Structure formats: C-alpha cells, structure tokens
Amino acid sequence: xxxxxxxxxxxxxxxxxxxxxxxxxxxxxxxxxxxxxxxxxxxxxxxxxxxxxxxxxxxxxxxxxxxxxxxxxxxxxxxxxxxxxxxxxxxxxxxxxxxxxxxxxxxxxxxxxxxxxxxxxxxxxxxxxxxxxxxxxxxxxxxxxxxxxxxxxxxxxxxxxxxxxxxxxxxxxxxxxxxxxxxxxxxxxxxxxxxxxxxxxxxxxxxxxxxxxxxxxxxxxxxxxxxxxxxxxxxxxxxxxxxxxxxxxxxxxxxxxxxxxxxxxxxxxxxxxxxxxxxxxxxxxxxxxxxxxxxxxxxxxxxxxxxxxxxxxxxxxxxxxxxxxxxxxxxxxxxxxxxxxxxxxxxxxxxxxxxxxxxxxxxxxxxxxxxxxxxxxxxxxxxxxxxxxxxxxxxxxxxxxxxxxxxxxxxxxxxxxxxx
Numbered sequence: 001x002x003x004x005x006x007x008x009x010x011x012x013x014x015x016x017x018x019x020x021x022x023x024x025x026x027x028x029x030x031x032x033x034x035x036x037x038x039x040x041x042x043x044x045x046x047x048x049x050x051x052x053x054x055x056x057x058x059x060x061x062x063x064x065x066x067x068x069x070x071x072x073x074x075x076x077x078x079x080x081x082x083x084x085x086x087x088x089x090x091x092x093x094x095x096x097x098x099x100x101x102x103x104x105x106x107x108x109x110x111x112x113x114x115x116x117x118x119x120x121x122x123x124x125x126x127x128x129x130x131x132x133x134x135x136x137x138x139x140x141x142x143x144x145x146x147x148x149x150x151x152x153x154x155x156x157x158x159x160x161x162x163x164x165x166x167x168x169x170x171x172x173x174x175x176x177x178x179x180x181x182x183x184x185x186x187x188x189x190x191x192x193x194x195x196x197x198x199x200x201x202x203x204x205x206x207x208x209x210x211x212x213x214x215x216x217x218x219x220x221x222x223x224x225x226x227x228x229x230x231x232x233x234x235x236x237x238x239x240x241x242x243x244x245x246x247x248x249x250x251x252x253x254x255x256x257x258x259x260x261x262x263x264x265x266x267x268x269x270x271x272x273x274x275x276x277x278x279x280x281x282x283x284x285x286x287x288x289x290x291x292x293x294x295x296x297x298x299x300x301x302x303x304x305x306x307x308x309x310x311x312x313x314x315x316x317x318x319x320x321x322x323x324x325x326x327x328x329x330x331x332x333x334x335x336x337x338x339x340x341x342x343x344x345x346x347x348x349x350x351x352x353x354x355x356x357x358x359x360x361x362x363x364x365x366x367x368x369x370x371x372x373x374x375x376x377x378x379x380x381x382x383x384x385x386x387x388x389x390x391x392x393x394x395x396x397x398x399x400x401x402x403x404x405x406x407x408x409x410x411x412x413x414x415x416x417x418x419x420x
Contacts, residue, residue, distance in 0.1 A: 012038065015087075020050060020078050028205065029119075040090035042078065045123065046204065047130030050078040052086040054093045071097075074120075119206055121166065121197065122159030125151055128200045139284050141326050142263050150193045154178050154186075163201065166194075168212045175216055184219030191216050227356040228256075230408045232345050237409040239343035247320055248335045250302050252353065257299040257402055259357035262350050266329045268319040270307065275300050278395065294395035296402045360401040 013019060015034040023030060025048045033055075034040040043051045052075040075081065075089045100106070119127075129144050137143035151159070154174070158166065171194060179187035195213035202211065228236065236252075243249050254265050264282050272281045278295040295303070303319065310316055318328035336350055 015083055017083050037087045037090050039094055040087055045127050047127040049126060052076050052078060052081060054090045056097055118162045118164060120160050120162055124201050125197050128197050132200055147193055150190050154190045163207050164209055166212050171213045171216050179219055185221050188218045226352045227359040233405055233409040234411055235343040235345055239339050243339060245335050247329060248332050250306060251332060253302055254299055255353040256356060257296045258293050259354050260293060261354060266320050269317050275303060294398050296399050298402060357401055360405055361397050364400050364404060
C-alpha cells in the first residue's frame with residue numbers, strides 16, 4: 001500500500017507592519033504567510049525587497065492538464081503598500097475565486113496560472129543591482145545607471161515576465177529589434193545585460209534553467225575613429241565663447257586637455273587633485289586600476305577658478321557638484337548637442353574628446369607608449385614599462401598636443417578671414 005506524502009505545514013504569523021519590516025533577508029528568498037488572511041503572503045528577496053502576494057490552490061476545472069496547480073498573483077511591495085491594503089486586495093481575490101467556483105469555473109478564468117513563486121526578470125534585476133552591481137562594480141553608480149537604462153528602455157515589457165518564459169528565440173528577436181532601433185552596439189549591450197542577470201540568478205540558485213542569452217550571435221561592432229579635425233576646433237571654441245553653461249565650458253576644456261573619460265571628469269574630486277604639482281589621480285577608472293594624469297597649465301587654471309567659487313556653505317568635495325544622489329553631475333548630453341548645433345559640427349560624441357587628445361598627440365609624433373600612459377590604458381605586454389615611465393614625458397606630450405589644438409582653434413574661420 002502506497003503511503004500518501006503529507007505536505008509540510010505552511011508557516012504563518014500574525015502580520016504587522018513592524019513584523020513584515022523585520023523579516024530577515026537571506027541568501028535565498030524567504031516566504032511567510034499571514035494568520036489573519038491566509039491567502040496573503042510576503043516574499044523577502046535577498047536584496048531586502050518585501051513583496052506581498054496572493055496564493056491559492058486552483059481547482060482541476062481550471063486546468064485539467066495540471067490539476068491542483070497553485071495560483072500566484074503579486075500584490076505590491078512593503079512598505080509602499082500598507083499591510084491593510086494588501087489584506088484587502090487578497091480578500092478581493094478570495095471573493096473573485098469563490099464566485100468563479102460557484103459559477104462552475106467558466107472559461108476564461110479570472111486568474112492566470114503561474115509557476116509558484118518564480119521570480120520575474122524585473123525582480124531578479126533588482127536583486128542583481130543590490131547584491132552584485134553595488135558591491136562588485138568599480139563604479140557602482142555609473143554601472144547601475146547604465147544597466148537601468150537598458151532595463152527601462154529596451155526591457156520594460158519583460159520586467160513582469162517569469163524567468164522561465166523567456167526563451168533564446170525571444171532574446172534573438174530582442175537583439176534584432178534593438179539593433180534596428182538603437183544600433184548594433186546597443187543591441188549587443190542589452191543582450192549582454194540579460195545574460196548577466198540570468199547568470200546571477202543561476203549562481204545564486206534563484207533560477208534553475210539555461211541562460212537564454214547564451215550563444216546569441218552578436219553584431220559586428222566597428223571601432224569608432226572620430227576625433228576633432230583641425231578645421232573643427234575653431235568652430236567648437238567659438239561656440240564655447242558664447243556658451244552660458246559654465247559647467248559645460250569647463251568640462252569640454254578639461255576633457256580635451258586631460259583625455260579622461262566623461263564619467264571620470266564629472267566625478268572628479270578635489271582630494272584627488274594635486275594642483276601645485278599639476279597632477280590628477282583618477283581613482284576609479286573604467287579599467288579598474290587608478291592612474292595619474294599630467295595636468296596642463298590650462299587645465300590647472302580652470303580647476304583653480306572652479307575651486308575659488310566653491311567656498312563656505314557652497315563648498316563641495318566634487319569639482320562638478322550636482323543635485324542628484326551621486327552629489328555630482330552625471331550627464332551634459334542635452335547642452336552638448338545644442339553646442340554642436342551652434343558650432344556646426346556633426347557626429348561628434350563626448351567620448352570623441354578623449355580620442356581627440358590621443359590623436360593630436362600621435363600627430364605630434366608622440367610614441368604609442370606615452371599616449372597609452374597619458375590615457376591610463378592597460379596592456380599586458382606594456383604594463384611593466386608603464387609602471388616605470390615617469391610623468392615627465394607624458395606631461396611634455398600632453399602639453400605639446402594641447403598647444404597644437406589651441407593654435408588650431410585660434411585660426412580664423414574662412415568667413416572671418418574674408419571679412420578681415
């Protein structure tokens with residue numbers, strides 16, 4: 001005689017706002033049910049998020065092929081959703097289910113059956129941000145902002161999808177769609193982000209399936225080679241003369257004179273600057289290892305001017321203070337686009353300013369070794385030499401390239417020359 005295996009008793013507690021808030025977050029999701037409204041539960045994710053849900057068994061009439069499959073509906077997050085409202089919502093679902101049963105379970109069902117407790121892509125993404133990006137990324141705020149843009153822009157419709165419903169074909173179609181609307185680089189980045197989320201879910205045992213983004217063939221990406229040409233520098237500098245946003249003016253000059261990445265310039269801190277020695281230590285670059293930048297006299301003058309304006313109550317640890325949660329500016333794209341329109345310059349990205357310094361150094365005959373050192377590039381074969389290279393030849397090369405750019409910028413535009 002076969003013995004019937006009994007299901008373990010469900011843990012229930014009398015919910016209060018304080019008790020829900022005090023439930024501990026562990027390595028795996030924790031699920032607890034309410035004593036007062038037995039169909040109400042709360043799921044505590046490893047990230048600390050607390051999600052109320054409604055959970056009831058579904059009669060065989062609802063899905064004959066899988067009788068007894070439970071029904072799970074997300075209600076909302078605590079503390080944004082008060083406990084009283086969560087209980088009311090669960091009771092409303094109870095009433096809907098009772099009326100549906102009394103009517104003979106007619107089709108279509110008022111409920112959509114989903115796998116018990118399986119995370120959605122949005123829920124796993126939030127856990128990924130909390131436990132991986134914020135703790136392991138070199139620049140957590142930058143990495144999270146970039147990944148959230150991908151999630152909100154290209155994956156918005158996928159946030160509520162259960163992980164097991166996302167297939168490799170879905171990811172391939174997503175890749176093709178983003179490639180057409182945003183370009184191959186963006187499409188490759190989105191697929192890479194999806195792959196990282198699923199790998200995180202597999203590693204943390206929150207997802208047991210295969211990664212649907214694995215082995216999706218990426219688009220070929222052509223390396224961008226754009227930089228400011230000699231005839232464009234006068235146009236840019238003339239437009240900067242009438243620019244009202246001083247942050248943009250200083251940023252563009254510093255980006256040109258230092259060759260640093262946009263995120264590094266905007267997150268520049270006074271504590272990392274040695275203006276008396278013309279040095280800037282970049283502590284958290286994209287490559288991961290800090291490096292030094294030799295500051296030109298022009299860059300030092302800009303920084304000293306900005307420092308003189310930050311006194312007393314307005315003093316900030318950031319060279320480019322901002323009102324956001326980072327404390328510093330994070331984007332200048334809108335005013336950058338307007339600047340280019342006034343200058344009559346097309347297809348110039350902010351990152352091309354970094355490439356401009358390197359290109360002008362190369363045009364002055366600077367060795368690739370020195371150029372790499374000035375930009376903080378890493379190379380396995382050249383790492384030992386980089387570490388022994390002093391800042392003197394770097395400073396000389398950067399100063400020389402800066403002088404050449406300034407000389408080119410001071411040349412008269414054709415229209416001005418003819419008027420003269």
